[in-house]
Amino acid sequence: MKILVALKRVADPDNANKVKIPGSGDRVDTTGLEWKPNPFDEYALEAALRLTENGQQPKTRAGEVVVVTFGPKETETTLRAALATGADKAIRVDATDDQLDGDLVARALKTLVEREKPDLVVMGKQAVDGDSNQVGQILAELLDWPQATFAATIEEEAAGSVLVGREVDGGVAKLRVKLPAVVTVDLRIVAGASVYSTKTARTFKYNEGVRFAALPAIMAAKKKPLTEVKLAELAADTKLKVTYAKFQAPPARKAGIKVKDVAELVDKLQKEAKVL
């Protein structure tokens, strides 16, 4: 199976409190923030690697994983890290975040999918910076492919389909999607028994989480193919459909008050908060 994985580099979500909005309000200031791969995209890569191997012999690859990111030169570090953990080749679409929206990324990905001809596109359900949760769905629509979103489990089936488990209220909904398809993943996808290729025994349990790269593999990743593509090559129209009018930080939380006793509390809840 050939899988295309879309990876986005985002500002470290653990440093969200360091995000600043300049007085002009025209952008989010990301200077000084650490960059990390979007966690859901890392899970997507892990899922793709599990689908292209026998879990007991992960060194022998059984399939091809292509990783793609949209970003400036620096984002190649993210791609190299993906190559080190087992992806076969990488593509960087040269662009900066302010030149992109979910629609444009999906349109450009469509062209890439037509070039690369993967059997499956796997990506995170959303990126933790903009939290748009759009690209997978738009891409499936543009390609006219079936889609399964928020995947918690994926099982490859011999008949050219994947069985995707989706956690819903009160249980798990299973969707059988015929390949080629688009699947977006949720965090449960990296649990021990979430993803099985046809080669991996159902009794096999993966280590929870995203795999580590072996040190020699990190060295060898320097030699794996990484190509750069211009955004305009992939999408004739690079005009954005989503434009941002203004950025504003949420208002600072006001200090609370202390009440003397329960009576005062009830009084305030009734008269001021008007919740009783």
Added chain:
Amino acid sequence: MIEWSDTHRSIRDMVRRFVEAEIKPKVTELEHGDLPPYDILRKMFATFGMRDMGEIRAAKAQARAEKRAAARARGEDLQQEERTESGDQVAMQMLPIIELSRFCPGMVTALGVSVGLTANTIMSRGTPRQIERWAKDLLTLDKIGAWAITEPGSGSDAFGSMKATARRAEGGYRLNGNKTFITNGPYADTIVFICKLDEDNDPKDRKVLSFVLERGEKGLVQSKPLKKMGMHSSPTGELFLEDVFVPNDRLLGETEEISYRSGAKDTFTAERTGVVAMALGIIEQCLQLSVEYAKTRVQFGRPIGDFQLIQLKLAKMEVARMNVQNLVFRIIELSTEGKRMPLAEASGCKLYCAQSAMEVALEAVQLFGGNGYMAEFQVEQLARDAKVLQIYGGTDEIQISQIARSLLAG
């Protein structure tokens, strides 16, 4: 090399992720309890492909030893070829040392003695058969190694005052003596035992030989871990040998003609450059913790980082970090160029880095004040750990005398 490459950073991030997940949650058991470090180290080896790399190293060493043996059989004295590792290989060894040393420098000591000192001694002196028998399992961490030279009465003057002996016996040797401060001693499966051949001659004229001992050998007692100031994640013990009989195939090289004294220099250089990486890890961690603390600890109504005396401490720590990091870069760069660091320079590096790590760690304790004295804030542990860098692998005083001797020679 003036900075870490992207590849180096990837390695660092990957190891850091492992340390966060596997070591950080166990620091209390490792550093304040009795948890031996070996299972975590084995997991690290399996995770990062270091086990496979160990197997490859063992196979290469065996091939080299076969070449040496063949040359000797032809009557040629094949000088041990210079083995230089590429810069990236050296970086690949140093980055895990740096990251481990931020939390458990003792784990580096336990690891270094097993796969470094012990395995390297067997690989450089052993016959092909001996390498196959012992080195491979050490390099994969399937077995744990110890390297026994120090004795209660012999430290810096290791060979001069050495009392441990080997006497020839029918089909082998009888070994006697006490060794102390032996890293991994309590748990070791494979022990390189260094002693003098007693031919009823004057001790100062005796040959120094090395033997391989296995756990459970009759007459060999491995003590429980000794209580010590720091490096608690590295078990240290004593070895007692009473008339331990070993067959001839336990003598490294299987000949009395290779004196242990020759070639000890390579061991020292490797040990000393390892200390440089450990010092960097300790310094980086102390500095990072101190900067965070200086920003968040409020006294007299403002963060203590506003005070110039605190700023001075931070600036000095940063300068130490820059210097030690540059020495790490130099060691890597020398390997890239196929050069080896001369012993006197390795001594200088070790001296400077050990002292810097100690100073930085103590300054960090001071900066943290009362909290710094408490185990909870980690700098206390790193300060205790750092002290041994000035003692083991050659004391500061020995390094100083070697630097001076090299300056005054000729």
